[in-house]
Amino acid sequence: MKIGYIRVSTISQNIDRQVDALSQCGCEKIFIDKCTGTKANRPQLEKLFEQLRKNDIVIVTELSRFGRSTKDLINLVEQVESQGAQFISLKEDIDTTSAMGKFFFTIVCAFSQLQRDIIVQNTKEGLKAARARGRKGGRPKVDSKALDNAVKLYKTKTLSIKEIENVTGISKSSLYKYLNQKEVQSE
Known part of the structure; x- marks a missing residue:
């Protein structure tokens, strides 16, 4: 059985694009979490793993919707595989059923983590530079x-x-x- 997983960061984010993509590739079940990717507690992901069976295929639209970090992504995919299932990410065209697919998955995870780390680093540097010029971060206080x-x-x-x-x-x-x-x- 093909099982889809969707995660959006906020309740107000639209899931239609992800639902459409997973439906088009034949997902019979779709689990949806509406929480930030930095939270470890994702109830729908837990339900997915409870229902996952041998020869099922877990499909996500992109890696960033599945895991929080390279380590988290690798652990999640290992969990999928330990239950006898397979993993596919549509955007990155990753299919872990082959050795090359597993290798490519590891490389893409590393680049995703690098990109995330660079964004965090640039944000911190920008805030530090703004503070050095007397600007404070955050929203202004309401009088x-x-x-x-x-x-x-x-x-x-x-x-x-x-x-x-x-x-x-x-x-x-x-x-x-x-x-x-x-x-x-x-x-």
């Missing part, structure tokens, strides 16, 4: 007095959201986020 004023104006229903933004300097998203938090707390 609580301006936010209270924005809420009062919102409740009067006399100004549009755009006008409230202009008067208070509080963005629409910050205002709605605050209102939604207050609504949840009052429930």
Whole structure:
């Protein structure tokens, strides 16, 4: 049986592309996790391994959707193979049923890890350079007095959201986020 696995980092990310690709290659079951790849706890991946049988084929659209690091990818594929199943990654055209496929898989994993490490390194260097110039990272803090004023104006229903933004300097998203938090707390 062909079994697909999908992972997206956030609930709001669209899975249609991955579902379509796995369906087109004949996957009878598809397991979907909606969590960051850095989390080890992926309940649907665990279910996949519970249901995996000899001669099944686990298919992913790309390696980055399956594992968090080179070591993690290798361990996951070894787990697939230890259960008598095979592994295929569509984007990288990897099929671990052959010696060459296994070799290519290891090389691609190493390059993926290198790319990830370079991105992290560049981000850290960029933040360090910005701090050296007096800039602080992260989102700017919302002025609580301006936010209270924005809420009062919102409740009067006399100004549009755009006008409230202009008067208070509080963005629409910050205002709605605050209102939604207050609504949840009052429930």
